[in-house]
Amino acid sequence: MTLAETLGHFAADCPADDRGMMRFVGFSLFDWATVGLAGIDEPVARAARRVALADAPAQGGATLFGGGQAAPAAAALANGATSHALDYDDTHFGHIGHPSVAVIPAALALAETRGVGGTQLMQALAVGLETACRVGAWLGRPHYEAGFHQTGTSGAFGATAAAGRVLGLDVAQMAQALSLAATRAAGLKSQFGTMGKPLNAGFAAEIGVTCARLAEAGAGSTPEAIEGAQGFGPTHAGQADATALEGLGDAWIFPAISYKFHACCHGLHAMLEALRKAQAEGIAPEAVEAVEIRTHPRWLAVCNQPAPATGLQAKFSYRLTAAMSLAGLDTAALDVYSDATCARPDLVALRDRVTVVADASVDDTASEIRVTTGGQVITAAHDVLGDSDPEVIEPRLLAKSATLLGDTLRARLWEEVCHIDRTGGPASLATRLATGAAREPTAALR
Amino acid sequence: MTLAETLGHFAADCPADDRGMMRFVGFSLFDWATVGLAGIDEPVARAARRVALADAPAQGGATLFGGGQAAPAAAALANGATSHALDYDDTHFGHIGHPSVAVIPAALALAETRGVGGTQLMQALAVGLETACRVGAWLGRPHYEAGFHQTGTSGAFGATAAAGRVLGLDVAQMAQALSLAATRAAGLKSQFGTMGKPLNAGFAAEIGVTCARLAEAGAGSTPEAIEGAQGFGPTHAGQADATALEGLGDAWIFPAISYKFHACCHGLHAMLEALRKAQAEGIAPEAVEAVEIRTHPRWLAVCNQPAPATGLQAKFSYRLTAAMSLAGLDTAALDVYSDATCARPDLVALRDRVTVVADASVDDTASEIRVTTGGQVITAAHDVLGDSDPEVIEPRLLAKSATLLGDTLRARLWEEVCHIDRTGGPASLATRLATGAAREPTAALR
Numbered sequence: 087m088t089l090a091e092t093l094g095h096f097a098a099d100c101p102a103d104d105r106g107m108m109r110f111v112g113f114s115l116f117d118w119a120t121v122g123l124a125g126i127d128e129p130v131a132r133a134a135r136r137v138a139l140a141d142a143p144a145q146g147g148a149t150l151f152g153g154g155q156a157a158p159a160a161a162a163l164a165n166g167a168t169s170h171a172l173d174y175d176d177t178h179f180g181h182i183g184h185p186s187v188a189v190i191p192a193a194l195a196l197a198e199t200r201g202v203g204g205t206q207l208m209q210a211l212a213v214g215l216e217t218a219c220r221v222g223a224w225l226g227r228p229h230y231e232a233g234f235h236q237t238g239t240s241g242a243f244g245a246t247a248a249a250g251r252v253l254g255l256d257v258a259q260m261a262q263a264l265s266l267a268a269t270r271a272a273g274l275k276s277q278f279g280t281m282g283k284p285l286n287a288g289f290a291a292e293i294g295v296t297c298a299r300l301a302e303a304g305a306g307s308t309p310e311a312i313e314g315a316q317g318f319g320p321t322h323a324g325q326a327d328a329t330a331l332e333g334l335g336d337a338w339i340f341p342a343i344s345y346k347f348h349a350c351c352h353g354l355h356a357m358l359e360a361l362r363k364a365q366a367e368g369i370a371p372e373a374v375e376a377v378e379i380r381t382h383p384r385w386l387a388v389c390n391q392p393a394p395a396t397g398l399q400a401k402f403s404y405r406l407t408a409a410m411s412l413a414g415l416d417t418a419a420l421d422v423y424s425d426a427t428c429a430r431p432d433l434v435a436l437r438d439r440v441t442v443v444a445d446a447s448v449d450d451t452a453s454e455i456r457v458t459t460g461g462q463v464i465t466a467a468h469d470v471l472g473d474s475d476p477e478v479i480e481p482r483l484l485a486k487s488a489t490l491l492g493d494t495l496r497a498r499l500w501e502e503v504c505h506i507d508r509t510g511g512p513a514s515l516a517t518r519l520a521t522g523a524a525r526e527p528t529a530a531l532r
Numbered sequence: 533m534t535l536a537e538t539l540g541h542f543a544a545d546c547p548a549d550d551r552g553m554m555r556f557v558g559f560s561l562f563d564w565a566t567v568g569l570a571g572i573d574e575p576v577a578r579a580a581r582r583v584a585l586a587d588a589p590a591q592g593g594a595t596l597f598g599g600g601q602a603a604p605a606a607a608a609l610a611n612g613a614t615s616h617a618l619d620y621d622d623t624h625f626g627h628i629g630h631p632s633v634a635v636i637p638a639a640l641a642l643a644e645t646r647g648v649g650g651t652q653l654m655q656a657l658a659v660g661l662e663t664a665c666r667v668g669a670w671l672g673r674p675h676y677e678a679g680f681h682q683t684g685t686s687g688a689f690g691a692t693a694a695a696g697r698v699l700g701l702d703v704a705q706m707a708q709a710l711s712l713a714a715t716r717a718a719g720l721k722s723q724f725g726t727m728g729k730p731l732n733a734g735f736a737a738e739i740g741v742t743c744a745r746l747a748e749a750g751a752g753s754t755p756e757a758i759e760g761a762q763g764f765g766p767t768h769a770g771q772a773d774a775t776a777l778e779g780l781g782d783a784w785i786f787p788a789i790s791y792k793f794h795a796c797c798h799g800l801h802a803m804l805e806a807l808r809k810a811q812a813e814g815i816a817p818e819a820v821e822a823v824e825i826r827t828h829p830r831w832l833a834v835c836n837q838p839a840p841a842t843g844l845q846a847k848f849s850y851r852l853t854a855a856m857s858l859a860g861l862d863t864a865a866l867d868v869y870s871d872a873t874c875a876r877p878d879l880v881a882l883r884d885r886v887t888v889v890a891d892a893s894v895d896d897t898a899s900e901i902r903v904t905t906g907g908q909v910i911t912a913a914h915d916v917l918g919d920s921d922p923e924v925i926e927p928r929l930l931a932k933s934a935t936l937l938g939d940t941l942r943a944r945l946w947e948e949v950c951h952i953d954r955t956g957g958p959a960s961l962a963t964r965l966a967t968g969a970a971r972e973p974t975a976a977l978r
Contacts, residue, residue, distance in 0.1 A: 238715070
């Protein structure tokens, strides 16, 4: 069987009824909607929305983050870019990228416009997210190092699988759709730091919608388009790691997904989680004498701004974000990273008692902290790779959503996701994307 | 200046008023409309049209080959695929691909929907076709050999330049649009022989429309997206041939474009043109004693079916197409390549008097023929690279169009192209794409 056929079988026919796995699919759907709504005013979101709205279909459009309706492919593009605009969405280390921002907008746009039920949508998301992760792992680190952005490339295959499942493609059609995606999948890492990065997610989502619909309409492609001679993998430095496909359909690698709980550089997250543990012992910020942070040396060139002056610099500062966390600021909030926060005398004083130590014995997904307060020393450590307990994740996702969107919208979104299988569930969730995010900045500065 | 800026300057500001060059742009526009109309019933055209029509905008759509209106990006995709469906469109050997099928549908869809005038459309086509050829040459043979299909990849840059010129983007916006195209440009040669090949042209056209509109709406990208570290060229085996950009804006490489005058494999064209010269001496087919064809050895594995039985095989047969040409059949027609033609006793008898000789001293764009008739020997030779005289090309294009579409539609199309700069010219031409091609098969079998 060709790779397109193997993935086509999985995407078209796999039951996708593992309850533990499906809980993570729900988490990702909820978190995706949260960060998308939080991103609607970003410049890239405005630009993509403007383009999508210019050609609104006569009837039956898909809802855009921020309001309005557009053709499914255009909506997938705009919603993908919007949900990745803040870079606050989920990450999968095996996939080497962000699965949800490519997969979910493709499936939801088609589910809304075709009137597909919530159970089918959730199955589509499961096979789409899993396909993105499997293909990302199959392409592997060499593909990423060569300059390709798996969020865009393997994201296109995941989006196609999800879109095809929503359309109810049979195995042969699904394989054709995935083979067509092979001649379109794209996305360069050299776009990082520009609107091109979030757009790569949107472009992948658009590919998913279009290739699935072309296959539904009878378009065909070459069967070995992914792995064959001059197929996508060989032409894009893919390592073709066969182990990445082992157990497909029985075991699910997608639930190793990582959620972001802090609106700053990923390199700071393990430190902030370790501080969170230490704070359970009730640390008074004014009583802190010294803080020592041990982290892998690679992060020092990334996020060790010693004395940030702007909100953007604050997002890349161990010392200031540690002070913010100890002082009780909500590091999940967007607007807490401000010039004013950088200038606050109490935070600056606390920041200056923080020391950052490079330590190659600490994993690059981990951090160790040591807080001296009132003559006492409190230590803690954290590795973000270990965040896999759904009972821990759920309340954190709810808190993040409340911080970003306010309690009312958070509650409505969670309700929509929990009851996605009621009649009209996907369309009902989709209409929530049109909500203006009712931000409550004061909550972030409580 | 970055490559995106250099190309952005050219595409946004170049006057594009060289009359000799513009004549070729008109030829390509006419030939593109001709082969697109001839392709409307191909399966890939039907599939792409069905997808585009599903989301017709409430107002102001772009006309599709075969009828109906769609959003500009969707129309560009469908019209690009339709015009490349027969593989009968123009070819540029420096570009290593088919420029018009990516560039023209992008520009025309936007010109129609924005009400842009014909002079601006023609300038947009000029800079778009030139950009496609320049980028194709800059990527070079190594890019093609690595598996990439320049029709899709450099086509995306050309389509973006053309679309951006129609929108009136300034230099900075144009550079942004081209940089966004760098993270989307794609297309694999391994799709050849499937619907993926014509779709690669349509996908490139869609990229042009979308990236130009995103830049118009304020989206940005990284300036060195094409040639920089991990930009499009370095990640896609581009050879970065700086000579490919020499004289940009002063000299035009696009007019070296080749048109196809026979509806069969390109490898047969030089031979058919040589026979055409020989026939000027008035050869009676029944009097032909022997025909010898000398051709480069590479073609023998491509198009030397000695005794074809099907219409498809006939398109890859030196011996049969030579017999067809000598017997006066119109090799520009589509339906002349039929099972019935393969079985015609007079043609089979003539075919069996044809000998094909591999000769490495003959260029692979050339052919030499030697016809023995009534004891006399007539020789002729032709190289398709030499077909650059517009006075020779124009009547051939008109004859091809008449063969494919009939005299009435041919005349209307030519009139539209010749008067594209009258008020509403682009929209008037675009509405012709909705015409059902009034084929006159008897003309082909005259």
